[in-house]
Amino acid sequence: MSPNPGQLGLLTASVIFFAVGGVLSLLRVFRHKPGLRLPAKICAYVGIAMALAVLVWHGRIRGSWYPLEDNFDALIWLGVLLALFVQYVQRQRPLGGLDWFIMPVVILLLVAAGVFGQISPREYIDSTWSIVHRVSSYGGAVAFAVAGATGTMYLIHNRRLRRKTVRPELDFGSLERLERISMVSVTLGFALLSIGLITGIAEVIHLGQYTSLGINRMTQPKVLLAFAVWLIYALVLHTPINPRMRGRRAATLSILGFVLMIGALVAVQFMPGGTR
Amino acid sequence: MQRLLLMGLNHATAPLEVREKLAFSTTQRRCALRGIREKFPGAEAVILSTCNRVELYISRPTHDLPRPEQMVDFIGRFHQVHPDQFSPHLYHKANVEAVAHLFNVASSLDSMILGETQILGQVREAYDLARSEQSAGLVLHPLFQRAIAVGKQVMTQTTIAEGQLSVASVAVDYARRIFEQFSDKTILSIGAGKMATLVLRHFAQLSPRRLLVCNRDLRKAEELARRFGGASAAFEQLAQHLVEADIVVCATGATEPIISVELFEPLRKLRRYRPIFMIDIAMPRDIDPRVGELEHVYLYNIDDLQQVVRQTQSQRNGSLEAARRIVEAEVNSFGQWHRAREMGPLIERLYAHHHQMAQEELRRTLNKMPELNESQIAHFEDLARRVVNKLLHDPVQRLRGGQMPHGLQQTYVHAMEKLFNLDSPSTPKQEDDAAGPSAT
Numbered sequence: 100m101s102p103n104p105g106q107l108g109l110l111t112a113s114v115i116f117f118a119v120g121g122v123l124s125l126l127r128v129f130r131h132k133p134g135l136r137l138p139a140k141i142c143a144y145v146g147i148a149m150a151l152a153v154l155v156w157h158g159r160i161r162g163s164w165y166p167l168e169d170n171f172d173a174l175i176w177l178g179v180l181l182a183l184f185v186q187y188v189q190r191q192r193p194l195g196g197l198d199w200f201i202m203p204v205v206i207l208l209l210v211a212a213g214v215f216g217q218i219s220p221r222e223y224i225d226s227t228w229s230i231v232h233r234v235s236s237y238g239g240a241v242a243f244a245v246a247g248a249t250g251t252m253y254l255i256h257n258r259r260l261r262r263k264t265v266r267p268e269l270d271f272g273s274l275e276r277l278e279r280i281s282m283v284s285v286t287l288g289f290a291l292l293s294i295g296l297i298t299g300i301a302e303v304i305h306l307g308q309y310t311s312l313g314i315n316r317m318t319q320p321k322v323l324l325a326f327a328v329w330l331i332y333a334l335v336l337h338t339p340i341n342p343r344m345r346g347r348r349a350a351t352l353s354i355l356g357f358v359l360m361i362g363a364l365v366a367v368q369f370m371p372g373g374t375r
Numbered sequence: 376m377q378r379l380l381l382m383g384l385n386h387a388t389a390p391l392e393v394r395e396k397l398a399f400s401t402t403q404r405r406c407a408l409r410g411i412r413e414k415f416p417g418a419e420a421v422i423l424s425t426c427n428r429v430e431l432y433i434s435r436p437t438h439d440l441p442r443p444e445q446m447v448d449f450i451g452r453f454h455q456v457h458p459d460q461f462s463p464h465l466y467h468k469a470n471v472e473a474v475a476h477l478f479n480v481a482s483s484l485d486s487m488i489l490g491e492t493q494i495l496g497q498v499r500e501a502y503d504l505a506r507s508e509q510s511a512g513l514v515l516h517p518l519f520q521r522a523i524a525v526g527k528q529v530m531t532q533t534t535i536a537e538g539q540l541s542v543a544s545v546a547v548d549y550a551r552r553i554f555e556q557f558s559d560k561t562i563l564s565i566g567a568g569k570m571a572t573l574v575l576r577h578f579a580q581l582s583p584r585r586l587l588v589c590n591r592d593l594r595k596a597e598e599l600a601r602r603f604g605g606a607s608a609a610f611e612q613l614a615q616h617l618v619e620a621d622i623v624v625c626a627t628g629a630t631e632p633i634i635s636v637e638l639f640e641p642l643r644k645l646r647r648y649r650p651i652f653m654i655d656i657a658m659p660r661d662i663d664p665r666v667g668e669l670e671h672v673y674l675y676n677i678d679d680l681q682q683v684v685r686q687t688q689s690q691r692n693g694s695l696e697a698a699r700r701i702v703e704a705e706v707n708s709f710g711q712w713h714r715a716r717e718m719g720p721l722i723e724r725l726y727a728h729h730h731q732m733a734q735e736e737l738r739r740t741l742n743k744m745p746e747l748n749e750s751q752i753a754h755f756e757d758l759a760r761r762v763v764n765k766l767l768h769d770p771v772q773r774l775r776g777g778q779m780p781h782g783l784q785q786t787y788v789h790a791m792e793k794l795f796n797l798d799s800p801s802t803p804k805q806e807d808d809a810a811g812p813s814a815t
Contacts, residue, residue: 342647
């Protein structure tokens with residue numbers, strides 16, 4: 100179901116709050132204004148609350164509380180989960196700069212929800228395979244977003260350390276921690292993506308290899324990109340066996356995987372025959 | 376009259392590559408001081424050599440040797456480095472400028488890390504060494520004693536050293552930017568000297584899994600390791616230790632790099648490409664700079680760390696200004712004291728000369744007045760003495776207490792000697808070097 104103007108307005112307000120929170124966070128560091136920490140945090144929480152309100156409103160109008168029933172719903176969930184992850188990490192053991200890398204992705208996802216959710220609403224298919232497929236695929240995407248963000252942070256931090264241009268106010272934590280978060284995210288994302296791929300294949304078997312328009316479901320860009328992402332993260336997970344891969348290479352691959360994952364998500368929107 | 380000369384280079388004027396070529400070890404300093412004494416018997420000398428600076432302080436009679444170019448030549452010959460390679464980085468100061476420089480150095484105002492206290496110990500060590508070699512004399516003794524006192528005064532009377540960042544603390548901070556936890560890390564110290572001890576003291580607080588101290592002198596290594604709850608390691612098995620280590624602190628007195636790229640490159644595979652943080656605080660450097668270009672290696676030398684310290688250092692309070700005021704006052708005070716001391720013999724000669732003249736004239740007059748009794752003669756003698764004292768009072772006061780520059784002071788001294796025909800105790804040997812670049 101397409102979102103109504105009120106939901107879109109609320110979503111826009113949520114995006115604005117996230118954006119203002121991000122700007123305040125940057126100002127806090129670069130203008131040395133520690134007092135901006137609280138307003139930035141409040142903005143992020145208000146943004147999350149508004150996005151959740153949109154989900155509730157949308158679910159209520161739809162008459163169903165199942166998540167990920169359409170693009171609008173799915174992309175907002177993705178954004179909210181990422182935003183919650185950032186807030187969780189920053190509350191437990193702050194990692195400087197994490198929000199700068201993940202919040203833009205959150206904003207992009209919410210904007211995408213507004214754009215794609217409105218233009219191309221998806222039909223919900225009530226099958227267990229489909230639910231598992233969607234949950235695991237989107238869950239994997241959240242994990243890969245985190246891996247991509249921490250991978251980027253790793254590369255920047257590593258470059259600064261090697262060039263000896265570390266700025267005290269830009270504390271990205273330690274390389275070891277970034278690497279660990281990245282590896283945990285990749286491991287989790289890889290497991291979820293694997294489940295997503297298996298359930299996707301099962302769904303293809305269940306529905307038949309060709310769509311009603313005669314398109315081969317297995318060679319669709321979304322599927323091919325998802326396989327590429329899976330392969331890339333399989334390589335990243337290979338790091339403990341082949342330590343030569345660790346560090347910069349693993350971080351670069353994590354970013355590449357995330358970019359392809361975004362590609363897969365975008366490809367879904369333009370695929371003929373819906374999400375499947 | 377004595378002339379004080381300073382020839383040197385520091386972190387601001389010379390890159391690490393130049394400084395390490397000219398650095399003096401303790402043994403080399405002893406040797407150099409003896410060399411100066413043999414070559415220039417009239418000169419006093421102190422050599423201050425730290426990782427940030429190499430400075431040669433010379434005091435000698437105004438017309439004596441060495442001249443500045445001879446000092447440059449001496450440094451070059453000693454290290455077998457052609458002067459062209461380092462002379463563009465040198466600074467040359469004389470007299471008051473040299474005094475001010477030394478006081479600034481001892482107060483850490485000339486340090487890369489403002490407020491660092493280590494330099495005071497290094498100045499004291501340089502002075503002690505010169506004293507033990509008997510190369511510090513009438514000028515350099517009081518000068519260095521006063522410099523140490525000024526350094527102490529600045530450290531205690533200002534807040535300059537408070538909340539101070541040190542190379543060691545910055546190294547630990549950088550280690551934290553690379554590693555998250557240290558309970559599974561091995562720290563290896565190569566060298567067991569003062570600098571290694573200083574850095575290890577900070578790293579030991581991270582509670583690493585293992586702390587190894589590797590030194591050619593195993594006894595020293597054991598001693599240091601025991602102090603921080605670590606273990607000593609054989610220097611011969613350095614490669615093996617490098618495989619195990621996550622953090623390496625290098626601070627030996629070796630003149631050639633201990634860890635070359637050829638040694639370390641093959642070890643990376645054995646290390647399973649684990650990141651390694653290498654801190655090279657030795658002078659000359661212990662680690663080939665090319666090692667730092669290898670993947671997973673984070674190599675920081677003394678300049679890198681000090682640069683960070685300087686960048687992050689707070690110069691927010693007025694302590695810097697207060698420290699400068701102390702130094703300035705002390706330079707003036709030392710200048711006056713020194714001038715008075717230098718003028719002493721001249722003024723003595725001046726008075727003696729004039730009193731002698733007055734006495735001679737008085738005797739001549741008294742010879743023509745035989746009717747005078749003893750009391751009257753005493754009155755005349757007193758008169759003559761008072762006239763001489765009155766006449767000399769103003770010029771002497773001006774010579775003693777004035778704020779005149781050293782060059783002008785010398786001119787006055789020469790003028791006095793010539794005008795009043797006073798015998799100078801020093802015999803001119805060479806043309807004055809007052810035309811030197813920083814002569815005052």
